[in-house]
Amino acid sequence: MKKSTKRLSATLSTVLGASLILAACGGTADKAKTDGDKGAKSEGKTYSFRLADTHPDNYPTVLGDKKFAELVNKKSDGRIKISVFPNGSLGDEKSVIEQVQLGAVEFTRVSAGPLAEFSKPLGVFSLPYIFDSSEHEWKFLNSEKGQEMLKSLEASKMEGLAYYDSGARSFYSTKPIKSVDDLKGQKIRVQQNQINIDLIAALGGSATPMPYGEVFSSLQTGVIDGAENNTPSYVSANHYQVAKNLILDGHQRVPEILLASKTVWDKLSDADKKIIQEAATESVKTERAEWDKMEKDSQKKIEESGVKIVEVKDVKPWQNKVKPVIDKYRADYKDVLDAIDAARK
Numbered sequence: 001m002k003k004s005t006k007r008l009s010a011t012l013s014t015v016l017g018a019s020l021i022l023a024a025c026g027g028t029a030d031k032a033k034t035d036g037d038k039g040a041k042s043e044g045k046t047y048s049f050r051l052a053d054t055h056p057d058n059y060p061t062v063l064g065d066k067k068f069a070e071l072v073n074k075k076s077d078g079r080i081k082i083s084v085f086p087n088g089s090l091g092d093e094k095s096v097i098e099q100v101q102l103g104a105v106e107f108t109r110v111s112a113g114p115l116a117e118f119s120k121p122l123g124v125f126s127l128p129y130i131f132d133s134s135e136h137e138w139k140f141l142n143s144e145k146g147q148e149m150l151k152s153l154e155a156s157k158m159e160g161l162a163y164y165d166s167g168a169r170s171f172y173s174t175k176p177i178k179s180v181d182d183l184k185g186q187k188i189r190v191q192q193n194q195i196n197i198d199l200i201a202a203l204g205g206s207a208t209p210m211p212y213g214e215v216f217s218s219l220q221t222g223v224i225d226g227a228e229n230n231t232p233s234y235v236s237a238n239h240y241q242v243a244k245n246l247i248l249d250g251h252q253r254v255p256e257i258l259l260a261s262k263t264v265w266d267k268l269s270d271a272d273k274k275i276i277q278e279a280a281t282e283s284v285k286t287e288r289a290e291w292d293k294m295e296k297d298s299q300k301k302i303e304e305s306g307v308k309i310v311e312v313k314d315v316k317p318w319q320n321k322v323k324p325v326i327d328k329y330r331a332d333y334k335d336v337l338d339a340i341d342a343a344r345k
Contacts, residue, residue, distance in 0.1 A: 044269060049082045049106035052090040052099075056236065060294050061109050061164050061256050062086045064287025068258065071279035080272065082107060101157040103263030109164060112255050113191060118156035121149045124333040125254040126195040128322045129315060130340055134168070137253045145339035150257065159260040161280035165291040166230055168250035172239065173226030174219055177247040178310055180318050189215050189227040195329065199251070202322045212237070219243050228252075232291075235298040240307055247310040249318055258283070 051069060053062050062084065069082035090096055090105055093114055099105040116123035124130070131137040140146050141163045150160035171177060173186060184204035190196040192209040200207035208224050218224045219242045226243055228251070234240050258280050265273065302309065312318065330337065 044076070044079055044272060046079045047081065047272075049080070049264070050090065051082050051084045051107035051109070052088075052096045052105050053084065053086045053109045054088040054093055054096075055086060055109075057086045059086070059236070060232070060287050060290035061166075063290045064164050064258070064283050065109055067286040068279050068283035071282055072276055075275045075279055076272065080275065097158075100259055100261045101263075103261045106261050106264045108259050109256055110259065111166065112163075112257050113193065115153065115158075115257060116193075118158065119149070119152040121152055121333065121336050123195065123329075124336045124340070126193055126199075126252060127326060127329060127333065127337075128199050128251045129319045130326075130337065131253045132344065134165075134253070136340075136343060137255070138165075140340050140343040141255060143339060143343055145336065149336070153259070154262055157262040159262050159265040160257055161260055161277060162258045162284050164256035164258060164284065164287045166254060166256050167232065167291060167295055168248075169228050169230055169252040169254065170246065170248045170250055171226055171228045172234055172243045172246040172307075174222070174243050175225050175245060176308070177226070177245050180249075180321055182247075186225040187223070189218065189224045195325065198325045198328065199322060202325050203318075204321075215239060216242065230295075231298045231302065232294045235301050240302055240305055244306065245308050245310075246302065247312060249312045249315065251318065251322075 051065050053059075053065050055061050065084045065086075069084055072080050072082055091099065093108075093110045096105055096108045097110060097114065097118075100108050112122050112125050116126070131140070141150075146163070150163065153160050171183065171188065173188075175186060176182060177186075180203060183200075186205045187208050188200050188205045189210050190200055190207045197207040197209070210218065210224070215224070215227050216238060219227070219239060226245075227239060229237075229239070231246075234246070240246070260276065268276070
């Protein structure tokens with residue numbers, strides 16, 4: 001990843017600071033705790049780590065992060081402490097990914113979307129309508145191929161620990177959207193990703209990449225007509241207040257990923273790696289339950305606010321429109337798409 005000299009200096013300063021913090025937190029100290037009944041001992045180095053998340057404190061991924069930290073602390077008898085930093089307080093996703101690669105931040109939760117830059121197979125999640133449902137998606141994520149993709153970030157100095165849920169993404173606009181044909185000519189905000197740009201073009205719209213923080217004002221002023229996201233984000237960012245037309249087409253399901261720095265991971269004992277991996281896997285249940293709850297709460301708030309909601313009952317016309325996009329990228333993701341198809345059975 002290319003960086004300016006100034007940014008690299010700042011990041012390296014952060015790394016040095018984090019190293020000093022880690023040393024001060026007892027990275028080389030041993031701790032033994034005796035269980036009076038069983039005589040068992042939990043021994044090992046003590047650590048104090050940080051976990052970065054860009055979402056608000058009560059967001060499902062952050063609640064999953066906190067459960068993960070709680071489980072690590074419990075399983076290690078308090079030797080390993082992980083502090084969760086929500087609200088982007090340690091930086092945006094791009095800068096945090098860089099810090100995790102360098103070991104300056106030990107853990108983070110990020111969308112699988114930007115991680116495709118480091119592991120090409122993860123780009124498959126940007127392809128439209130490849131999952132039939134949440135059940136189909138999770139059957140794939142938990143499959144051998146899904147787990148292989150999770151671990152594919154090691155070459156980029158990141159250790160994938162677990163997938164978190166982020167639901168399905170749908171379109172919303174200041175203009176009516178009752179069918180796929182209504183997207184024609186609309187200016188739709190997308191993440192900076194070529195597949196997303198191709199997707200909007202295939203649907204007849206005009207893709208407008210821009211930072212997420214600019215979407216609300218751009219909807220207000222007419223710079224864009226609409227955007228796309230999951231319903232909890234549609235509500236939490238207040239986009240539902242200015243874009244009152246929502247069509248639940250569920251064009252993408254892009255999971256979140258809980259990551260560890262490979263630099264830090266490689267310095268842990270096998271026992272501590274097992275503790276952290278088990279805690280990450282167990283925290284998924286909490287995050288998914290919180291996601292389901294937030295989706296229901298968001299749906300209720302949307303309905304009460306007077307948003308015009310259209311539920312797509314037949315996705316085939318949408319799939320037909322985006323077939324050229326699938327065809328364009330099929331060769332790049334053939335083995336992954338085959339595994340996704342197999343997960344339907």
